[in-house]
Amino acid sequence: MADKTITVRAARFDPEHDKEPRLQSYEVPFYDESMVVLDALNHIKNHIDGSLSYRWSCRMGICGSCGMMVNGTPKLTCNAFLRDYWPRPVVVQPLNNFPLIRDLVIDMDDFMHKLKSIKPWIIRKQELPLGAGEHRQTNEQIDDFRQFSECINCMLCYAACPIYGLNEEFLGPAATALARRYNLDSRDEGLKDRLPVVAEAEGIWECSFVGECSVVCPKGVDPAKAIQQTKLDTTMRFVLPYGNRE
Amino acid sequence: MPLNWWTRQRHYFLYMLREFTALPMALWLIWLLYEISGLRSGAHGYTPPRSGLFVAFSVVVLLFSLYHSYTFLKLAGVIMRIKVLDRQIPSRVIVFTMFGAWAVASAVIAFVLIWFAR
Amino acid sequence: MNAEHRPRTAIDHLFFWFMFANGGVITALLMPVHVLVQGILGPLGVVPVVDQHYDTYANVIGNPLVKLYLLVLIGFAFFHFAHRLRYLLADFGVPAAKSLPAQVIFYGGAVVVILVTIWILLTTIPISFG
Ligand code: SF4
Numbered sequence: 297m298a299d300k301t302i303t304v305r306a307a308r309f310d311p312e313h314d315k316e317p318r319l320q321s322y323e324v325p326f327y328d329e330s331m332v333v334l335d336a337l338n339h340i341k342n343h344i345d346g347s348l349s350y351r352w353s354c355r356m357g358i359c360g361s362c363g364m365m366v367n368g369t370p371k372l373t374c375n376a377f378l379r380d381y382w383p384r385p386v387v388v389q390p391l392n393n394f395p396l397i398r399d400l401v402i403d404m405d406d407f408m409h410k411l412k413s414i415k416p417w418i419i420r421k422q423e424l425p426l427g428a429g430e431h432r433q434t435n436e437q438i439d440d441f442r443q444f445s446e447c448i449n450c451m452l453c454y455a456a457c458p459i460y461g462l463n464e465e466f467l468g469p470a471a472t473a474l475a476r477r478y479n480l481d482s483r484d485e486g487l488k489d490r491l492p493v494v495a496e497a498e499g500i501w502e503c504s505f506v507g508e509c510s511v512v513c514p515k516g517v518d519p520a521k522a523i524q525q526t527k528l529d530t531t532m533r534f535v536l537p538y539g540n541r542e
Numbered sequence: 543m544p545l546n547w548w549t550r551q552r553h554y555f556l557y558m559l560r561e562f563t564a565l566p567m568a569l570w571l572i573w574l575l576y577e578i579s580g581l582r583s584g585a586h587g588y589t590p591p592r593s594g595l596f597v598a599f600s601v602v603v604l605l606f607s608l609y610h611s612y613t614f615l616k617l618a619g620v621i622m623r624i625k626v627l628d629r630q631i632p633s634r635v636i637v638f639t640m641f642g643a644w645a646v647a648s649a650v651i652a653f654v655l656i657w658f659a660r
Numbered sequence: 661m662n663a664e665h666r667p668r669t670a671i672d673h674l675f676f677w678f679m680f681a682n683g684g685v686i687t688a689l690l691m692p693v694h695v696l697v698q699g700i701l702g703p704l705g706v707v708p709v710v711d712q713h714y715d716t717y718a719n720v721i722g723n724p725l726v727k728l729y730l731l732v733l734i735g736f737a738f739f740h741f742a743h744r745l746r747y748l749l750a751d752f753g754v755p756a757a758k759s760l761p762a763q764v765i766f767y768g769g770a771v772v773v774i775l776v777t778i779w780i781l782l783t784t785i786p787i788s789f790g
């Protein structure tokens with residue numbers, strides 16, 4: 297089986313010459329069952345066409361930079377095995393719903409702004425002095441938010457979300473999941489800073505629970521759940537008489 | 543975003559179907575209001591619903607309505623976080639309770655609708 | 661996001677979602693049995709159903725508890741429908757469905773249905789405890 301190959305059709309786009317992205321086919325040797333789509337792209341870059349642009353770093357599903365559309369589904373390309381597609385060709389395209397910079401590279405500024413807007417760090421009204429020791433948490437307290445803390449900012453959920461595709465103002469899945477991650481953390485006191493951002497008109501209320509974000513998330517974050525739970529919590533804060541309002 | 547985005551993937555299509563269930567259900571409730579106001583014309587003017595066309599319409603609405611119940615009650619299990627004695631109730635239990643409540647509510651309403659018909 | 665933009669919790673959307681969610685649960689629990697019994701079993705004559713005869717139906721509709729029940733069912737249901745259909749319109753690629761006029765039309769429509777329901781329930785058969 298030394299000369300088994302797979303056809304990779306990669307999107308090419310040069311902003312200086314092209315009006316529309318086009319697909320270019322490459323024959324890539326497929327010599328190892330553990331090869332992933334990213335390996336195929338690296339083979340193209342190193343041996344066939346050095347001009348192909350794409351992002352990647354860790355090759356092990358940690359850095360979140362290699363997200364692309366593989367046969368129309370948002371995937372981490374370092375986690376998408378060629379054996380699942382062979383012998384049919386693999387079509388690799390840039391992530392949906394984001395402005396295109398070149399080839400497979402999208403502009404992630406919008407996501408970065410949204411991420412920053414929800415203040416994804418622990419906020420304390422008053423820092424404990426160093427001498428006071430560590431902030432202790434029970435296992436139950438950690439379980440409250442652990443799932444939402446797994447996010448690697450890969451933006452697959454944004455590429456899968458039709459609501460974000462229709463309205464780019466929407467705060468979106470990962471940002472809301474991360475806001476919830478910090479709001480549920482027993483060490484955090486930043487709810488009042490985050491809630492107005494999350495519960496704005498363009499925040500959680502924009503979501504109609506398509507749920508595809510949670511299907512494509514490679515880390516099991518379940519951002520759709522985070523958004524719906526935030527809706528319920530926020531509503532309860534206002535509906536219940538003892539609710540803790542802003 | 544192409545406007546036919548929801549035809550391109552099964553999951554998107556099922557989502558649109560779920561959202562669409564509102565329309566047939568709304569039509570049926572409007573019919574119910576119309577039927578109630580038909581009582582206005584008194585014992586002789588009131589015509590009870592018997593037509594085959596209406597039954598066919600109701601069958602279609604019932605399918606949509608069941609799909610709504612199934613999806614909505616299942617999703618309710620995802621979003622409710624209930625803690626008892628500091629322990630999270632598993633969402634399986636919540637979904638199960640929701641479906642149980644559905645069965646009980648249906649039985650009670652069916653009983654009222656049929657019992658008082660005598 | 662520009663500097664002078666100060667985010668605030670959208671109370672209007674919070675309220676719409678509250679009504680939507682409650683309407684969703686209420687219709688999920690109660691709609692199928694009404695459609696099955698009143699829309700299929702009754703008309704086919706499988707079982708006797710109150711709305712198949714004037715006397716029994718008028719008797720039940722006269723009951724204040726039934727009136728209240730119908731008002732709650734229909735009231736929440738139409739907020740639920742209005743919300744879903746407004747978002748559905750946006751999903752079909754009509755951004756105007758998210759605008760203020762669309763909100764007035766859709767939720768206003770739900771309020772109109774509620775007012776009509778109250779009127780029908782109060783004027784059709786007078787309240788009686790018989
Ligand atoms: S929530 Fe999941 S899909 Fe979205 S950015 Fe985080 S890891 Fe990626």
Ligand code: FES
Nearest residue numbers: 354355360362374
């Ligand atoms: S290369 Fe880091 S996640 Fe794929």
